[in-house]
Amino acid sequence: KAGVTQTPRYLIKTRGQQVTLSCSPISGHRSVSWYQQTPGQGLQFLFEYFSETQRNKGNFPGRFSGRQFSNSRSEMNVSTLELGDSALYLCASVRSGGRDNEQFFGPGTRLTVL
């Protein structure tokens, strides 16, 4: 069974640009969560989507947004990039979305903002 796929794996952008990251969950999984990992702040929850609806959101500015498609694939978008947005962005796939469900993580997208 294929795991969680994230594309691209590496990305370099400049300040002020916008970026879109993609996540394909495990087949049959309907929930996708996004996390940001930085050396200073560690791993922080961005948001979670289930059946194309955002159900939970972390404490991030509105520049961070996302969506989920009918096939459960998800994208997250960051507009007006700042240097501090440089991070590893991890996507997690959950079968049905209950909070006891194991979250399967993808390999991440490493974003560098110059």
Next chain:
Amino acid sequence: AQKVTQAQTEISVVEKEDVTLDCVYETRDTTYYLFWYKQPPSGELVFLIRRNSFDEQNEISGRYSWNFQKSTSSFNFTITASQVVDSAVYFCALSGQYSGGGADGLTFGKGTHLIIQP
């Protein structure tokens, strides 16, 4: 608000030694879930264990064992006879406030970088 504290930033031991990674959590929930994840240099988080707040039984899986003590809000992880391949960053995590069917965002500790020297 939830909080997870992993006080050990980095631990270095020699292969075959036993090592314990500490995790202390804070939550107001009566029902909650605790997790441990391993992050090797490749970056992908690997699930190790999930424990719910009603199950305080310790668990052993091969060389890995977990000690959950609700009275001290701790969920410690022990690796017995450590191996070089155990070198990684280990994260303890707590599930968030249940909010109507969502896969709650996990609250992670800062992680413990474990170095196993040959």
